[in-house]
Amino acid sequence: MAEKTNTIITIGRQFGSAGREIGYKVAKDLGIKLYDKEMLDRAAKESGICQELFETHDEKPTNSFLYSLVMDTYSLGYSSGSYTDMPINHKVFLAQFDAIKKIADEGPCILVGRCADYALQEYENVLSVFIHASLDARIRRIARIYELTDAKAKDMCQKTDKKRASYYNYYTNKKWADVESYNFSLDSSVLGIEGTAEAIKRLVELKERGLDRKL
Structure with a gap:
């Protein structure tokens, strides 16, 4: 029987x-x-913006000067009317x-990537986790999944992480992969897939027990 949270x-x-x-x-x-790519589907559907644009910009940074200006304006209280x-x-x-917040308002779920921890930082019932692993373990996994040489797998790991870091660092006031940016950081090359999943479930349990005490 499934547990509840x-x-x-x-x-x-x-x-x-293996996050x-x-x-x-x-x-x-x-x-x-x-929710992983489903976040993009939801955002496209609710905003009326073409789905392909979400795929194009998915966890990729922007270097546009104009964009920086608009982001600065927005952070100073740019109205949604504009x-x-x-x-x-x-x-x-x-x-x-907006889609991430609406999904979260519907109840317990898991949101992968896309600055979800930042979008939901005001929510008390959120547990943010960062999953990392040794480069060797990641190279082996990617080489196996995509049938690549180790050199190509290493390049893919480094380039994808660089994009994710740039995206996260650009849009949030935090640093990607930095221990202070998340509640917990877990090494899946030490714990394994099963062990990391077990650790997350145990952390959820402890957090909920802590919230009960606070109440």
């Missing part, structure tokens, strides 16, 4: 650390939904941000 789990992950696979395992055991004046990549990010 009231917690929303956000998972940040290094490429090749998504671990997330699916936890979601199945807790009887809750996992939504139509924004550059498309800004619209895409904000639509995704």
Whole structure:
């Protein structure tokens, strides 16, 4: 029988650390939904912005000077009434941000990547986890999954992580993979997929017990 939880789990992950696979395992055991690319589907549907644009901008940084200016303006209290004046990549990010909050408001779930921990930082029932692994373990996993040489797998790991870090660091006031940016950081090359999933479930249990005490 599936366990129950009231917690929303956000998972940040290094490429090749099996973060998504671990997330699916936890979601199945807790009887809750996992959102990965589904966040993009939801944001596209609710915003009316073309789905392909979400795929294009998915966890990829922007270097546009104009975009930086608009982001600065938005952080100073730019009204949503001016939504139509924004550059498309800004619209895409904000639509995704809104979709993440709506998903979270519907109840316990797991959200993978896409600054979900930042979008939900005001929510008390969120547990944010970052999953990492040794480079050797990640190279082996990616080489096996995508049938690549070790050199190509290493390149893929490093480039994907660089994009994810740039995206996260650009949009949030935190640093990607930094221990202070998350509640917990777990090494899947030490714990394994099963062990990391077990650790997350145990952390959820401890957090919920702590919240009960606070109440």
